[in-house]
Amino acid sequence: MTHDLRAETITISGHGGDEIEAYLGLPTDVDTCGSIVVIHHMPGYDEATKEIVRKFAANGYAALMPNLYHREAPGAAPDDAAATARASGGVPDERLVGDVAGAMAHLRSLATSNSKVASIGYCSGGRQSLLAGCRLPLDAVIDCYGAFTVVDSPAESPLRATAIVAEVGNLRGPVLGLFGADDQYPSPEQNQVLADALTAAGKDYHFRTFDGAAHAFFNVDRPSFRPEAALEGWREVFSFLERTVA
Amino acid sequence: MCTYQTANIELRASGKTLEGWVGMTSASVYFDHPVHFPAGHALMIDVRNQERGPSARVALELDPASARALAETILLTLDQVPDVLLAESGH
Numbered sequence: 001m002t003h004d005l006r007a008e009t010i011t012i013s014g015h016g017g018d019e020i021e022a023y024l025g026l027p028t029d030v031d032t033c034g035s036i037v038v039i040h041h042m043p044g045y046d047e048a049t050k051e052i053v054r055k056f057a058a059n060g061y062a063a064l065m066p067n068l069y070h071r072e073a074p075g076a077a078p079d080d081a082a083a084t085a086r087a088s089g090g091v092p093d094e095r096l097v098g099d100v101a102g103a104m105a106h107l108r109s110l111a112t113s114n115s116k117v118a119s120i121g122y123c124s125g126g127r128q129s130l131l132a133g134c135r136l137p138l139d140a141v142i143d144c145y146g147a148f149t150v151v152d153s154p155a156e157s158p159l160r161a162t163a164i165v166a167e168v169g170n171l172r173g174p175v176l177g178l179f180g181a182d183d184q185y186p187s188p189e190q191n192q193v194l195a196d197a198l199t200a201a202g203k204d205y206h207f208r209t210f211d212g213a214a215h216a217f218f219n220v221d222r223p224s225f226r227p228e229a230a231l232e233g234w235r236e237v238f239s240f241l242e243r244t245v246a
Numbered sequence: 247m248c249t250y251q252t253a254n255i256e257l258r259a260s261g262k263t264l265e266g267w268v269g270m271t272s273a274s275v276y277f278d279h280p281v282h283f284p285a286g287h288a289l290m291i292d293v294r295n296q297e298r299g300p301s302a303r304v305a306l307e308l309d310p311a312s313a314r315a316l317a318e319t320i321l322l323t324l325d326q327v328p329d330v331l332l333a334e335s336g337h
Contacts (some may be wrong), residue, residue: 043281072318076300079281083292084300087254087274121277153250159276161250214286216279224286 002029005057007050010223012066012106015098020070022103023050025057027231032114034245037063037100037138039121039128040084041216043076045069046220049122058246060239064107066099070207090159102130118173118183120237121146123216127161133175135165135190140244142176142237146183150193165197176240177231178233180213208236238246249287252266252276258336261293261304268302271295280307 007025014020023045027033038058040049045067056069073081087093104117112177118140121129126146133141135218142150148161175198179191186194188209198205210229217226218233254272259270273293280288288307295302306315324332 043279058279073300076314079305080300080303082281083274083294083303083305084296085296086252086276087272087292087296090250148250157250157252158254159250159252216286222279222286 001060003058004028005054007054007057010106011065012102013198014070014102015095016065018071020102021045021067021074021098022106023053023061023065023067024106026110026112027057027060030060030112033060033062033110033240034114034116034118034139035062035064035104035110036101036241036245037107037117037119037129037132038063039096039100039119039125039132040065040068041121041123042082042090044082044085046078048219051220052218055234061191061241062107062110064103066103068096068099082209086159090161091128093128093162096128097132097135098140100128101136104136104138114204115243116140118142118241118245120144122218123147124161127164129165130175131167133172133173134164137172140173140176140240141171142178142240144178144182144218144233145183145186147190149186150190150197154240165194168194168197168203169201171198171201171203174206174240174244176236177205177207178236179207179209180215180216180217180229181209181211185215206236206240207231224239249276249278251278257293259293261295261302263304265303266300268295268298270302271297272305277310281305283307283309284308 001021012022053063069081069085073084119129120142122144126143130143150165153161213226213229216224217229263268291306293304
Protein backbone atom coordinates (compact mmCIF):
# COMPACT_ATOMS: atom_id res chain seq x y z
CA MET A 1 0.00 0.00 0.00
CA THR A 2 1.37 3.39 -1.04
CA HIS A 3 -1.21 5.51 0.81
CA ASP A 4 -1.85 7.36 -2.45
CA LEU A 5 -5.25 9.03 -2.63
CA ARG A 6 -7.39 11.64 -4.29
CA ALA A 7 -9.69 13.88 -2.28
CA GLU A 8 -12.26 16.37 -3.51
CA THR A 9 -15.54 18.11 -2.80
CA ILE A 10 -18.47 16.68 -4.72
CA THR A 11 -22.24 16.98 -4.83
CA ILE A 12 -24.40 14.00 -3.93
CA SER A 13 -28.12 13.39 -3.78
CA GLY A 14 -29.18 13.36 -0.14
CA HIS A 15 -32.46 13.06 1.70
CA GLY A 16 -35.46 13.90 -0.45
CA GLY A 17 -33.24 14.15 -3.52
CA ASP A 18 -31.63 17.33 -2.20
CA GLU A 19 -28.23 18.09 -3.70
CA ILE A 20 -25.75 18.44 -0.86
CA GLU A 21 -22.03 18.98 -0.56
CA ALA A 22 -19.82 16.05 0.41
CA TYR A 23 -16.12 15.37 0.78
CA LEU A 24 -14.79 12.28 -0.97
CA GLY A 25 -11.51 10.48 -0.40
CA LEU A 26 -10.49 7.72 -2.80
CA PRO A 27 -7.50 5.40 -2.58
CA THR A 28 -5.71 5.39 -5.92
CA ASP A 29 -3.56 2.34 -5.32
CA VAL A 30 -6.33 -0.30 -5.24
CA ASP A 31 -8.46 -2.06 -7.86
CA THR A 32 -11.44 -2.60 -5.57
CA CYS A 33 -12.12 -1.55 -2.01
CA GLY A 34 -14.68 -1.26 0.76
CA SER A 35 -16.23 2.08 1.61
CA ILE A 36 -17.17 4.12 4.63
CA VAL A 37 -19.55 6.99 5.25
CA VAL A 38 -17.98 9.48 7.66
CA ILE A 39 -20.47 11.40 9.82
CA HIS A 40 -19.02 14.61 11.17
CA HIS A 41 -19.33 15.78 14.77
CA MET A 42 -21.62 18.56 15.95
CA PRO A 43 -18.99 21.30 15.34
CA GLY A 44 -19.48 20.50 11.70
CA TYR A 45 -18.07 19.57 8.34
CA ASP A 46 -14.66 20.83 9.31
CA GLU A 47 -11.02 20.51 8.38
CA ALA A 48 -10.32 17.95 11.12
CA THR A 49 -13.04 15.61 9.88
CA LYS A 50 -11.91 16.03 6.27
CA GLU A 51 -8.52 14.83 7.50
CA ILE A 52 -10.26 11.71 8.83
CA VAL A 53 -11.76 11.11 5.38
CA ARG A 54 -8.28 11.31 3.87
CA LYS A 55 -6.95 8.90 6.49
CA PHE A 56 -9.48 6.27 5.45
CA ALA A 57 -8.59 6.79 1.80
CA ALA A 58 -4.88 6.55 2.56
CA ASN A 59 -5.56 3.23 4.22
CA GLY A 60 -7.46 1.74 1.31
CA TYR A 61 -11.11 2.69 1.84
CA ALA A 62 -13.30 5.00 -0.22
CA ALA A 63 -14.64 7.52 2.28
CA LEU A 64 -17.42 10.05 1.88
CA MET A 65 -18.58 12.69 4.35
CA PRO A 66 -21.88 14.45 3.61
CA ASN A 67 -22.14 18.01 4.87
CA LEU A 68 -25.11 17.58 7.19
CA TYR A 69 -25.48 21.36 7.53
CA HIS A 70 -25.41 22.12 3.80
CA ARG A 71 -29.09 23.01 3.66
CA GLU A 72 -28.96 25.51 6.53
CA ALA A 73 -25.67 27.06 5.56
CA PRO A 74 -24.41 26.33 2.02
CA GLY A 75 -20.88 27.58 1.58
CA ALA A 76 -20.61 28.87 5.14
CA ALA A 77 -17.61 28.39 7.41
CA PRO A 78 -18.03 25.14 9.38
CA ASP A 79 -18.40 26.89 12.74
CA ASP A 80 -21.00 29.33 11.40
CA ALA A 81 -22.87 26.44 9.81
CA ALA A 82 -22.79 24.48 13.06
CA ALA A 83 -24.13 27.47 15.01
CA THR A 84 -26.94 27.92 12.50
CA ALA A 85 -27.87 24.25 12.60
CA ARG A 86 -27.81 24.21 16.40
CA ALA A 87 -30.05 27.25 16.63
CA SER A 88 -32.57 25.65 14.31
CA GLY A 89 -32.77 22.44 16.31
CA GLY A 90 -30.04 20.30 14.78
CA VAL A 91 -30.28 17.66 12.08
CA PRO A 92 -33.57 15.72 12.03
CA ASP A 93 -33.03 11.95 12.24
CA GLU A 94 -35.02 11.28 9.08
CA ARG A 95 -32.90 13.72 7.09
CA LEU A 96 -29.68 12.24 8.48
CA VAL A 97 -30.71 8.78 7.41
CA GLY A 98 -31.56 10.08 3.94
CA ASP A 99 -28.22 11.80 3.60
CA VAL A 100 -26.32 8.68 4.70
CA ALA A 101 -28.38 6.64 2.24
CA GLY A 102 -27.34 9.03 -0.50
CA ALA A 103 -23.70 8.73 0.52
CA MET A 104 -23.98 4.93 0.54
CA ALA A 105 -25.49 4.93 -2.94
CA HIS A 106 -22.71 7.15 -4.24
CA LEU A 107 -20.02 4.93 -2.72
CA ARG A 108 -21.60 1.76 -4.11
CA SER A 109 -21.74 3.34 -7.58
CA LEU A 110 -17.97 3.83 -7.72
CA ALA A 111 -16.12 1.63 -10.18
CA THR A 112 -13.78 0.49 -7.42
CA SER A 113 -16.55 -0.45 -4.97
CA ASN A 114 -16.73 -3.98 -3.59
CA SER A 115 -20.34 -3.05 -2.66
CA LYS A 116 -19.66 -3.12 1.09
CA VAL A 117 -20.21 0.08 3.07
CA ALA A 118 -19.62 0.91 6.72
CA SER A 119 -20.39 4.08 8.65
CA ILE A 120 -18.45 5.90 11.35
CA GLY A 121 -19.43 8.94 13.36
CA TYR A 122 -17.93 11.04 16.09
CA CYS A 123 -19.71 12.76 19.00
CA SER A 124 -23.28 13.44 17.76
CA GLY A 125 -22.20 11.53 14.65
CA GLY A 126 -21.59 8.44 16.79
CA ARG A 127 -25.27 8.29 17.62
CA GLN A 128 -26.12 9.08 14.01
CA SER A 129 -23.88 6.27 12.76
CA LEU A 130 -25.72 3.80 14.98
CA LEU A 131 -29.06 5.26 13.91
CA ALA A 132 -28.14 4.87 10.24
CA GLY A 133 -27.14 1.28 10.88
CA CYS A 134 -30.54 0.57 12.40
CA ARG A 135 -32.40 1.96 9.39
CA LEU A 136 -30.16 1.31 6.39
CA PRO A 137 -28.40 -1.77 4.96
CA LEU A 138 -24.97 -0.84 6.27
CA ASP A 139 -22.47 -3.69 6.46
CA ALA A 140 -20.79 -2.36 9.61
CA VAL A 141 -21.26 0.50 12.06
CA ILE A 142 -18.75 2.39 14.18
CA ASP A 143 -19.93 4.60 17.03
CA CYS A 144 -17.28 6.89 18.52
CA TYR A 145 -18.60 8.26 21.82
CA GLY A 146 -22.09 9.00 20.58
CA ALA A 147 -24.34 10.38 23.31
CA PHE A 148 -28.09 9.91 23.67
CA THR A 149 -28.25 6.42 22.24
CA VAL A 150 -30.02 5.03 25.33
CA VAL A 151 -31.51 8.21 26.86
CA ASP A 152 -33.10 11.28 25.30
CA SER A 153 -31.37 14.67 25.21
CA PRO A 154 -32.63 17.28 27.75
CA ALA A 155 -36.31 17.96 27.13
CA GLU A 156 -35.88 21.71 27.60
CA SER A 157 -33.25 22.00 24.88
CA PRO A 158 -34.34 22.86 21.34
CA LEU A 159 -31.58 20.55 20.15
CA ARG A 160 -33.27 17.16 20.20
CA ALA A 161 -31.86 13.66 20.12
CA THR A 162 -33.92 10.67 21.13
CA ALA A 163 -32.74 7.27 22.30
CA ILE A 164 -32.35 4.66 19.58
CA VAL A 165 -31.59 1.62 21.72
CA ALA A 166 -35.01 0.13 20.92
CA GLU A 167 -34.03 -0.09 17.23
CA VAL A 168 -30.80 -2.09 17.54
CA GLY A 169 -32.57 -5.30 16.60
CA ASN A 170 -32.67 -3.89 13.05
CA LEU A 171 -28.88 -3.65 12.68
CA ARG A 172 -27.65 -5.67 9.69
CA GLY A 173 -23.93 -5.56 10.40
CA PRO A 174 -21.50 -5.70 13.33
CA VAL A 175 -20.97 -2.70 15.62
CA LEU A 176 -17.74 -1.24 16.98
CA GLY A 177 -18.10 1.19 19.89
CA LEU A 178 -15.20 3.32 21.10
CA PHE A 179 -15.66 5.29 24.31
CA GLY A 180 -13.81 7.19 27.01
CA ALA A 181 -14.05 6.01 30.61
CA ASP A 182 -14.20 9.61 31.85
CA ASP A 183 -16.99 10.65 29.48
CA GLN A 184 -20.44 11.36 30.90
CA TYR A 185 -22.26 11.84 27.56
CA PRO A 186 -22.24 8.91 26.95
CA SER A 187 -21.36 7.53 30.36
CA PRO A 188 -19.90 4.04 30.85
CA GLU A 189 -23.21 3.06 32.44
CA GLN A 190 -25.13 4.17 29.35
CA ASN A 191 -22.71 2.28 27.12
CA GLN A 192 -23.38 -0.84 29.19
CA VAL A 193 -27.12 -0.42 28.61
CA LEU A 194 -26.41 -0.28 24.87
CA ALA A 195 -24.15 -3.34 25.09
CA ASP A 196 -26.84 -5.26 26.97
CA ALA A 197 -29.39 -4.36 24.29
CA LEU A 198 -27.05 -5.55 21.53
CA THR A 199 -26.44 -8.79 23.41
CA ALA A 200 -30.16 -9.31 23.92
CA ALA A 201 -30.74 -8.73 20.20
CA GLY A 202 -28.05 -11.27 19.31
CA LYS A 203 -25.88 -8.71 17.53
CA ASP A 204 -22.16 -8.92 16.78
CA TYR A 205 -20.51 -6.03 18.58
CA HIS A 206 -17.24 -5.01 20.18
CA PHE A 207 -16.96 -2.12 22.67
CA ARG A 208 -13.72 -0.61 23.93
CA THR A 209 -13.66 1.95 26.73
CA PHE A 210 -10.34 3.72 27.21
CA ASP A 211 -9.12 4.68 30.67
CA GLY A 212 -7.70 8.18 30.96
CA ALA A 213 -9.83 9.39 28.06
CA ALA A 214 -13.07 11.31 27.99
CA HIS A 215 -15.09 12.59 25.04
CA ALA A 216 -13.48 13.33 21.67
CA PHE A 217 -10.17 11.63 22.34
CA PHE A 218 -9.60 11.26 18.57
CA ASN A 219 -9.53 15.05 18.03
CA VAL A 220 -5.88 15.82 17.43
CA ASP A 221 -6.35 19.60 17.56
CA ARG A 222 -8.30 19.76 20.83
CA PRO A 223 -7.26 19.38 24.48
CA SER A 224 -9.42 16.24 24.69
CA PHE A 225 -6.94 14.41 22.42
CA ARG A 226 -5.51 11.31 24.08
CA PRO A 227 -2.76 9.86 21.88
CA GLU A 228 -2.74 6.38 23.39
CA ALA A 229 -6.52 5.98 23.16
CA ALA A 230 -6.57 7.44 19.66
CA LEU A 231 -3.79 5.20 18.37
CA GLU A 232 -5.40 2.12 19.84
CA GLY A 233 -8.79 3.34 18.63
CA TRP A 234 -7.55 3.67 15.07
CA ARG A 235 -6.10 0.16 15.31
CA GLU A 236 -9.54 -1.09 16.38
CA VAL A 237 -11.21 0.80 13.53
CA PHE A 238 -8.99 -0.61 10.80
CA SER A 239 -9.10 -4.12 12.27
CA PHE A 240 -12.90 -3.91 12.31
CA LEU A 241 -13.09 -2.61 8.74
CA GLU A 242 -10.72 -5.34 7.55
CA ARG A 243 -13.10 -7.90 9.06
CA THR A 244 -16.33 -6.36 7.80
CA VAL A 245 -16.02 -4.40 4.56
CA ALA A 246 -12.52 -4.87 3.09
CA MET B 247 -19.35 15.13 26.65
CA CYS B 248 -21.89 16.43 24.24
CA THR B 249 -24.54 18.11 26.36
CA TYR B 250 -27.00 19.31 23.70
CA GLN B 251 -28.05 21.85 26.37
CA THR B 252 -29.00 24.94 24.37
CA ALA B 253 -31.10 28.05 25.05
CA ASN B 254 -32.26 30.36 22.27
CA ILE B 255 -33.49 33.93 22.85
CA GLU B 256 -34.53 36.84 20.69
CA LEU B 257 -32.79 40.17 21.19
CA ARG B 258 -32.06 43.62 19.77
CA ALA B 259 -28.39 44.33 19.29
CA SER B 260 -25.65 45.20 16.85
CA GLY B 261 -22.62 43.02 16.41
CA LYS B 262 -19.41 43.47 14.49
CA THR B 263 -18.77 40.58 12.11
CA LEU B 264 -16.18 39.98 9.40
CA GLU B 265 -18.47 41.92 7.08
CA GLY B 266 -18.86 44.88 9.42
CA TRP B 267 -21.63 45.88 11.78
CA VAL B 268 -24.85 43.90 11.55
CA GLY B 269 -28.14 44.22 13.41
CA MET B 270 -28.56 41.09 15.50
CA THR B 271 -31.85 39.41 16.27
CA SER B 272 -31.21 36.24 18.27
CA ALA B 273 -28.72 34.43 20.45
CA SER B 274 -27.94 30.88 21.47
CA VAL B 275 -26.27 30.06 24.77
CA TYR B 276 -24.91 26.59 25.41
CA PHE B 277 -22.20 24.62 27.17
CA ASP B 278 -20.45 22.35 24.73
CA HIS B 279 -17.32 21.78 22.66
CA PRO B 280 -15.58 25.01 21.66
CA VAL B 281 -14.11 25.47 18.22
CA HIS B 282 -11.13 27.57 19.33
CA PHE B 283 -10.99 27.97 23.14
CA PRO B 284 -8.41 25.50 24.52
CA ALA B 285 -10.68 23.37 26.70
CA GLY B 286 -12.91 20.38 26.23
CA HIS B 287 -16.00 22.46 26.99
CA ALA B 288 -16.89 26.11 27.24
CA LEU B 289 -19.83 28.42 27.72
CA MET B 290 -20.72 29.35 24.18
CA ILE B 291 -22.61 32.42 23.01
CA ASP B 292 -23.68 32.94 19.39
CA VAL B 293 -25.33 36.27 18.62
CA ARG B 294 -26.86 36.03 15.18
CA ASN B 295 -29.02 37.48 12.46
CA GLN B 296 -30.51 34.44 10.78
CA GLU B 297 -31.96 36.45 7.90
CA ARG B 298 -28.51 37.75 6.98
CA GLY B 299 -27.09 34.22 6.85
CA PRO B 300 -24.75 31.99 8.85
CA SER B 301 -21.80 34.40 8.76
CA ALA B 302 -23.84 37.16 10.44
CA ARG B 303 -22.66 35.85 13.77
CA VAL B 304 -20.60 37.07 16.70
CA ALA B 305 -19.32 34.14 18.73
CA LEU B 306 -17.78 33.87 22.18
CA GLU B 307 -16.32 30.79 23.86
CA LEU B 308 -15.76 31.39 27.57
CA ASP B 309 -14.45 29.40 30.48
CA PRO B 310 -17.21 29.00 33.07
CA ALA B 311 -15.74 31.46 35.59
CA SER B 312 -15.28 34.09 32.91
CA ALA B 313 -18.79 33.57 31.65
CA ARG B 314 -20.20 34.04 35.13
CA ALA B 315 -18.06 37.14 35.72
CA LEU B 316 -19.19 38.59 32.40
CA ALA B 317 -22.86 37.91 33.17
CA GLU B 318 -22.56 39.45 36.64
CA THR B 319 -20.74 42.48 35.24
CA ILE B 320 -23.43 43.01 32.65
CA LEU B 321 -26.11 42.92 35.34
CA LEU B 322 -24.10 45.19 37.66
CA THR B 323 -23.54 47.67 34.86
CA LEU B 324 -27.22 47.73 33.99
CA ASP B 325 -28.14 48.14 37.66
CA GLN B 326 -26.02 51.29 37.84
CA VAL B 327 -27.56 52.97 34.80
CA PRO B 328 -30.23 55.60 35.52
CA ASP B 329 -33.71 54.48 34.50
CA VAL B 330 -34.04 57.38 32.09
CA LEU B 331 -31.06 56.16 30.06
CA LEU B 332 -32.34 52.59 30.03
CA ALA B 333 -35.67 53.83 28.73
CA GLU B 334 -33.91 55.88 26.06
CA SER B 335 -31.94 52.88 24.78
CA GLY B 336 -34.85 50.48 24.59
CA HIS B 337 -38.09 50.49 22.72
